[in-house]
Amino acid sequence: MSERNSRELGDASMTDLFRQEIHTQGAVLTDGLLLLERDSSALESLSDLMRAAHSLKGAARIVGCQTAVRISHAMEDCFVAAQKKNLEIEAYIDKLLVGVDLLTQIGRAAGLSFDSWGNEHAQEIEAFLVSLQQASEAHESSESRDFSPGQPTARSAPTSTDAARNLKREPSPPTSSQDRSLRVAADNLNSLLALAGESLVASRWLASFVSGTTRVKRLNDDLDRAAHHLRELVSDKTVDDQTLRVLDELRRKISEDRLAVSECLAELDRFDRRFASLSTRLYQEVVDCRMRPLSDCIQGFPRLVRDLAKSLGKQATLEVLGDATAVDRDILELVKAPIDHLLRNAIDHGIESPGERRRAGKPEGGTLRLEAAHRAGRLVIAVSDDGCGIDLDQVRGAIVAKNLTTSELAKTMGDGEVLEFLFLPGFTLRDVVSETSGRGVGLDVVQTMVKKVGGSVSVSSQRARGTRFQLELPLTLSVIRTLVVEISGEPYAIALSRIETTLKIPFDHIQSIEGRQHFSLADQQIGIVGASELLELGPESHGKELPVVVLGDKSGRYGLVVDRFIGERELVVRSLDPRLGKVKNVAAAALMPDGSPLLIVDAEDLIHEIERSLSAHRLALIGEKSGGLTRQKRKRVLVVDDSLTVRELERKLLDAEGYTVDVAIDGMAGWNAVRAGHYDLVLTDVDMPRMDGIELVSLIRKDNRLSSLPVMIVSYKDRPEDRQRGLDAGADYYLTKGSFHDQTLVQAVADLIGATE
Amino acid sequence: MKHRSAAAQLLDRDIPADYLREWADILAAEQKVVETKFKSILVFRVASEWFGLATSAVDEVSEVGVIRRLPHRVGSLVRGIVSLRGEVLVCVALDVLLGLEKQEKEHAQDSGTTQSRLIVCNSEAARVAFVASEVHGVERYVPRELRQIPATVSKSANTYTAGILPWKGRQTIGCLDAEQLFRSLDKGLL
Numbered sequence: 034m035s036e037r038n039s040r041e042l043g044d045a046s047m048t049d050l051f052r053q054e055i056h057t058q059g060a061v062l063t064d065g066l067l068l069l070e071r072d073s074s075a076l077e078s079l080s081d082l083m084r085a086a087h088s089l090k091g092a093a094r095i096v097g098c099q100t101a102v103r104i105s106h107a108m109e110d111c112f113v114a115a116q117k118k119n120l121e122i123e124a125y126i127d128k129l130l131v132g133v134d135l136l137t138q139i140g141r142a143a144g145l146s147f148d149s150w151g152n153e154h155a156q157e158i159e160a161f162l163v164s165l166q167q168a169s170e171a172h173e174s175s176e177s178r179d180f181s182p183g184q185p186t187a188r189s190a191p192t193s194t195d196a197a198r199n200l201k202r203e204p205s206p207p208t209s210s211q212d213r214s215l216r217v218a219a220d221n222l223n224s225l226l227a228l229a230g231e232s233l234v235a236s237r238w239l240a241s242f243v244s245g246t247t248r249v250k251r252l253n254d255d256l257d258r259a260a261h262h263l264r265e266l267v268s269d270k271t272v273d274d275q276t277l278r279v280l281d282e283l284r285r286k287i288s289e290d291r292l293a294v295s296e297c298l299a300e301l302d303r304f305d306r307r308f309a310s311l312s313t314r315l316y317q318e319v320v321d322c323r324m325r326p327l328s329d330c331i332q333g334f335p336r337l338v339r340d341l342a343k344s345l346g347k348q349a350t351l352e353v354l355g356d357a358t359a360v361d362r363d364i365l366e367l368v369k370a371p372i373d374h375l376l377r378n379a380i381d382h383g384i385e386s387p388g389e390r391r392r393a394g395k396p397e398g399g400t401l402r403l404e405a406a407h408r409a410g411r412l413v414i415a416v417s418d419d420g421c422g423i424d425l426d427q428v429r430g431a432i433v434a435k436n437l438t439t440s441e442l443a444k445t446m447g448d449g450e451v452l453e454f455l456f457l458p459g460f461t462l463r464d465v466v467s468e469t470s471g472r473g474v475g476l477d478v479v480q481t482m483v484k485k486v487g488g489s490v491s492v493s494s495q496r497a498r499g500t501r502f503q504l505e506l507p508l509t510l511s512v513i514r515t516l517v518v519e520i521s522g523e524p525y526a527i528a529l530s531r532i533e534t535t536l537k538i539p540f541d542h543i544q545s546i547e548g549r550q551h552f553s554l555a556d557q558q559i560g561i562v563g564a565s566e567l568l569e570l571g572p573e574s575h576g577k578e579l580p581v582v583v584l585g586d587k588s589g590r591y592g593l594v595v596d597r598f599i600g601e602r603e604l605v606v607r608s609l610d611p612r613l614g615k616v617k618n619v620a621a622a623a624l625m626p627d628g629s630p631l632l633i634v635d636a637e638d639l640i641h642e643i644e645r646s647l648s649a650h651r652l653a654l655i656g657e658k659s660g661g662l663t664r665q666k667r668k669r670v671l672v673v674d675d676s677l678t679v680r681e682l683e684r685k686l687l688d689a690e691g692y693t694v695d696v697a698i699d700g701m702a703g704w705n706a707v708r709a710g711h712y713d714l715v716l717t718d719v720d721m722p723r724m725d726g727i728e729l730v731s732l733i734r735k736d737n738r739l740s741s742l743p744v745m746i747v748s749y750k751d752r753p754e755d756r757q758r759g760l761d762a763g764a765d766y767y768l769t770k771g772s773f774h775d776q777t778l779v780q781a782v783a784d785l786i787g788a789t790e
Numbered sequence: 791m792k793h794r795s796a797a798a799q800l801l802d803r804d805i806p807a808d809y810l811r812e813w814a815d816i817l818a819a820e821q822k823v824v825e826t827k828f829k830s831i832l833v834f835r836v837a838s839e840w841f842g843l844a845t846s847a848v849d850e851v852s853e854v855g856v857i858r859r860l861p862h863r864v865g866s867l868v869r870g871i872v873s874l875r876g877e878v879l880v881c882v883a884l885d886v887l888l889g890l891e892k893q894e895k896e897h898a899q900d901s902g903t904t905q906s907r908l909i910v911c912n913s914e915a916a917r918v919a920f921v922a923s924e925v926h927g928v929e930r931y932v933p934r935e936l937r938q939i940p941a942t943v944s945k946s947a948n949t950y951t952a953g954i955l956p957w958k959g960r961q962t963i964g965c966l967d968a969e970q971l972f973r974s975l976d977k978g979l980l
Contacts (some may be wrong), residue, residue, distance in 0.1 A: 224877070321939030523858055568861035606880040609871070610916060612979040617862050622871055622878045629856035630873040708862065736866065 045094050054092045055140035061085040061334040062108075062133045067335050069124045071350055076116065083112040089136065100151035100158060101139050107165040108132045120716045128164045130336070131593065135161060201560040222322060226511065228599075229319040230605050231312045234628045239305045246298050253291045260284045321359070325510060327405045327414075328356040330369045334376060338401055341380050348398035349384050349418075355405040360412055361509035367486060368414060368506065370478040374414040375502050376401060378475065383420030383500050393497060395419065411488075412508050417501035423494040425451050431460070437769070456480045479504075485637075486510060487530035510606065515633065517602050517625075518582060518595040521570035524631040525595075526604055526623060531636035533585045535598060537578040549647065552581075552592065559583060561592035562643050568618055584636055584643075602626070606633065617709050618642060667693040668786055669710065673717040673729065674747070675702035679770065683716060683747070690779050690788070700724030704732055707739065713786045719748040719759065727762045734763035743785045747778070828930040831955075833963055834909060834922035837890040837936060840963045842929065847968035849910040849917060851925055857881050866976040872908060872919055879910065886921040888950065906919055913972030918979075929963070931955055936965065950974070 046373045065082040068075050086109035093101035114120035135158065142150040150240075151158065264280055326709035335351045342349035360368070379591055384390075384399035391397055404415045428451050429443040437454065438446075454460055458477040466703045476490075479502075483490050488506035507513065507530075516535065538552050543561065545551070561581060565571065581592040604623035609616060620635035659750065670692045674680045684694045695710060697703035701723040707715055719726040726746055743766075746759040751769040759767045766781055831842030832851070857870040869883040884890075905924040910917055936953035952967040 088911075227876035234876070492846075569864065570859065570861060609878065610880045610918075610979065612976055613860070613868065613880060614914065614979075616860055619861060622858075623875065624873050624878070628873060628876075630858050630871045630878055632858060632860070632871070 038432055051092050051096045051098070052140045054089060055136055057597065058089045059133050059137050059140070062136075063130070063332070066126050066129055066133070067339055067350075069122055070339070070349065073123050078111050079122070083109060083116065086112060087273070096147070097220060098139065098147035098151075100147060100154075103162060104132050104135055104158065107162055111165055125165070128161070131161055132165070159717060166544045170683045181309075217322075222319070225322075226316075226319050226605065227607070229312070229316040231628070233316045234624065234626060236305070236309040236312040237626055239308060243298070243301055243305050246294075250291070250294050253287070253294050257284075257287050257291055260287050303697065320509065320511065323361050323363075323509060324359040325362055326356065326363055327358045327360050327365070328353075330360075330365045331356060331372065331403065334372070334403065337373065338376055338380060341377060342384065342399070345380065347384050347386055349380055349401055350398060352400060352402045353404075353692055354402065358405040358407060358412070359508075360405075361507075361511065363411065363510045364486060364506055364508070367482060368504065371482055371504065372403065372414065372416060374475055374479055376403070377421065379416060379418040379500065382421075383418035385421050393421075406506065410508065412506045414504045414506065415501055416504075417499055419499040422496045422498055422500055423452065423455075423492075424496070425494075428452070428454060435460070451495065452570040455492065456490065487513065489530075500540065512603060512605055513633070515602055515604050515623075517599040517631065518564075518580070519597045519599055520568060520595050521565040521572070522596065523570070524599055524625065525564075526602065526631055526633045527584070528620075528633070528636060529584060529601070532582055533583040533590060535580070535582050537580050538592075539578050543579070554583065554590075557590065559590050559592045559644075560647060561594050562646065563594045565596075567593070567642060567646065584640055589640075589644070591640065593639070593643075604631075604633065614705055667691060668713040668781065669693045669695065670714045670716060670786075671695050671697060671703065671706055671710065671712045673697045673700060673706075673715065673721070673726070675699050675718060675721040678746075679718065686778055687782060690782070692782070700726060700729040702731050707733060707742070708736070712742065714782060715742060715744045716747055716782075719746060719750060719755070727758060730759070730762040730764050745781060745785060803943060828932060830928050830930045831963070831965060832909070833926040833929050833957075834907070835924040835926070836885050836888065836922055839890065840926070840957065840961060841888075841951075842963045842965045843909075843911070843971075844968050845928055847911050847913070847972075850914045852908045854906050854908045854921055856873060857921070867975070869921070872977075874908070874919070877917075879917055879919045881908070881919045881921065882979070884894065884922075887971070887974060887978065911968075911972070913968075913976065918972075918975055929955075929957070939964075 037115045049470050054525060062082060062085050065078045065085070068078050069082075086105045090102055090105040090109060093099075093105060102437040111120065111122070111125055111129060115122035115125075138154070139147065209222055260280075260283060264284060267277070267280065331353060335353075338349050338351040358679070380399075384401070385393070385395075387397040390399065394738050400419050402415070402417045403633050404413075404417075406413050425448055429440075429446070432438055432451070432454050433440045437457070443451070456479075458478045460477070483504055483506065486506060488504060491503050491505075492500065494500040514529045516522050516529060516532055517526050519525070519778075534554070536554070543550050543552050549560055551558045553559070561579070579594050580596070580598050581594055583590055585590050585591060602625070606620075607622045607624070609619070618635050618638045619632050620638075621633045622630055623633055625631055662728050670687055672680055672683045672687070673696075674683065674695055675698055680696045680698075684696055687694045695706060695712075697706045700717070700720040703715070703717060704724060707729075715729075717726040717729055726748070730744050730746070732741055733744055744764050745768060746764045748755065748759070749770045750756075756767045765785060768778060768781055830845045832848045833840060833842050833847050835841070852874060855872050855874070857872050859870045860868055867882055867886050869881045872879050872881045907922050907925045909921050909922050909925065910919045936955055939949070939951050939954055950966050950971045951964040953965045955963040955965055957963045
């Protein structure tokens with residue numbers, strides 16, 4: 034039994050290895066084939082290809098995947114034939130790439146046995162094998178071969194004068210993936226990071242201990258001086274020999290003590306420096322563990338560019354610069370989609386057809402360039418093309434056509450301003466929706482993603498010369514630069530990337546319109562809200578000036594009034610316990626240099642919250658005692674039901690009566706929502722997944738702040754005991770779902786919280 | 791030399807006459823039930839009541855550091871977050887869960903005293919911490935010493951006390967049901 038288990042386990046891990054092998058060798062194959070296609074004289078890459086196909090074949094044999102054996106064997110034959118000049122490889126690139134795809138699919142066919150995958154795709158596989166048949170025939174003996182890379186024919190000098198071609202990426206041997214690596218659970222790495230961070234904190238504590246010890250040394254010096262002085266005062270005549278002896282003994286002891294203390298101090302100082310450098314390096318090393326080269330995420334791109342360009346009748350190649358740039362794993366995951374998008378855009382919008390390019394005096398094949406580098410502590414990724422550039426007048430036209438501004442204003446806009454519009458949701462220059470673009474979802478998605486991690490996107494374009502998109506991203510998500518402020522006596526960190534500016538405003542510079550407070554900053558009126566009020570913390574304390582953090586995005590800028598500024602800090606982001614769920618307005622936690630925890634504010638959340646609260650008019654004025662304005666225009670109702678139909682029905686009924694209705698899909702979601710929002714009434718079903726209505730009602734009743742919130746149960750269950758159970762839990766009203774059609778629901782709601790104005 | 795022969799003499803001496811019988815009697819006698827299944831609990835005080843939590847559920851006891859409140863969650867079961875050697879932990883208000891808030895107000899000065907400690911528990915899901923007003927230490931008891939909880943407690947909807955242990959003469963320890971406690975905590979965190 035156990036033997037069988039271990040065998041199965043062994044097989045499973047072999048299969049895993051095989052999948053990894055497909056992944057790495059597939060990348061080698063794709064790279065090599067694309068290189069061959071661009072430069073058919075690059076015959077030395079054939080031996081790389083042969084080796085890759087051969088390794089795959091071997092690996093496939095080990096795990097007993099006959100399909101993969103046949104495919105890789107056929108490909109290998111093809112390469113061997115090409116090397117012996119029996120075959121024009123250029124004609125087979127497409128077919129060979131299909132082979133790579135098939136292999137990749139095998140690698141991805143998780144959970145399936147290889148045989149059944151082979152059976153399902155038998156036709157595709159046969160077609161592929163037949164297409165390569167000719168190649169195999171051209172080359173008879175496929176068994177005996179040696180893997181000496183042959184004599185590399187001296188590579189022909191770059192045919193193009195384009196200097197950039199010299200920078201062309203070599204078919205990189207998969208060094209990065211063949212580096213000896215270990216799999217470490219993310220949790221382990223995180224706790225390692227936490228400990229390394231803590232040791233850094235401990236090393237800083239030592240510095241203050243050193244300065245404390247230095248004080249002891251100074252006191253010792255004082256003591257020595259005092260003793261010396263005393264000895265001078267009591268010259269031989271005033272006291273007897275006995276006293277003098279004691280005094281000299283004392284002086285001797287004191288200088289011994291001085292010596293000992295300074296020795297100790299010197300040693301402590303050395304240790305402090307050693308420890309500080311050690312823990313800094315340890316910390317850096319652990320942070321680096323999270324880094325991977327960019328090449329990990331861009332493997333598929335050269336192929337994507339080629340295929341997409343081909344399908345659009347264009348020619349394009351991708352050049353990659355700086356693919357060894359180290360990037361945090363989390364960032365790496367996130368940048369893939371935006372880069373993918375920008376590349377597709379560049380091919381579709383940027384690169385012209387070969388004919389147009391020829392007329393414009395450019396080489397027929399367009400060049401896309403992906404550059405990555407570390408610059409000033411940020412990761413900069415640029416995607417550029419040598420295509421037609423962006424037609425600014427066309428963009429201006431589109432802006433006006435979409436009623437985003439007037440044509441007069443559009444004319445006065447600078448180029449940079451005009452290009453900014455490209456990032457608006459739903460903005461497209463295409464009239465026709467194609468498979469590739471024109472759907473208007475795109476650049477705004479890129480921007481949203483980049484903003485989410487605290488980065489920025491910029492675009493520049495030159496007519497007929499090309500377009501360049503530049504992403505600026507933080508190197509890691511685990512360390513962020515923040516401004517630490519005090520809110521209600523506790524420190525909070527705000528990511529610097531979200532802060533427009535900070536300033537202190539004298540109290541009398543604050544004006545008020547319709548009960549909303551604001552101040553002017555560079556001719557713009559900026560509304561202000563109190564942070565402690567917003568976060569529902571205790572009272573704040575202000576002096577004569579209000580410290581204000583200006584947060585903002587395109588839709589508006591807001592001033593957040595805090596107690597005081599503490600300073601700029603680089604913080605290691607720690608995620609909060611997932612059991613807490615999403616804590617409103619909080620992004621994560623971190624540790625201060627003294628080891629105490631603090632929270633990192635979720636600026637995005639906060640901005641939304643400010644917008645909501647300003648429109649709901651419910652924030653107290655700063656400087657007033659809290660508990661000011663609580664008037665609300667519409668009464669807010671939360672509907673909790675797992676049935677979409679019921680939810681929508683209730684929402685429509687109540688909406689028609691002038692209530693503002695939010696919905697939640699089960700008790701758990703309802704519980705989150707009810708604590709986050711300010712509701713006047715909760716309507717809940719009983720039977721729901723995750724948390725049922727009864728439990729929700731009892732939770733609400735137990736919560737200090739919510740205990741008086743009216744709750745109505747709406748359920749199909751109409752037996753008296755069901756009703757009793759609901760009312761026992763603390764519901765104010767029990768309604769059966771049959772009562773929708775006759776105004777009962779609306780009436781009951783009006784009875785509980787009053788009709789709307 | 792002298793010692794060696796003396797030692798040999800000692801070891802080679804004859805067995806006392808009734809030695810074997812004595813042992814046979816001991817082995818044949820009915821085994822006295824010796825209670826060896828001790829349970830151990832960490833004994834701590836919250837407000838004015840003493841509680842015990844199975845030591846297997848406790849990871850460590852540490853000094854109370856700074857507790858940061860969570861916005862929008864003030865007054866709930868979550869008291870805030872604390873850091874323990876670089877790890878950020880949720881600190882729960884055990885007094886709220888056990889319904890001792892009112893007492894806690896009278897003992898408000900407790901949480902700042904030198905006696906208060908942070909107790910870190912390992913519930914199945916993750917670690918969680920709470921502040922005890924005072925930690926006594928580990929006590930061992932045999933399950934049979936455990937007394938039933940009074941009906942006033944057992945009848946209430948949420949009871950986390952599995953039994954009561956007499957302690958130091960007149961005092962008692964309420965032994966907490968760790969599993970049930972953590973279940974409620976996990977749910978209450980959200």
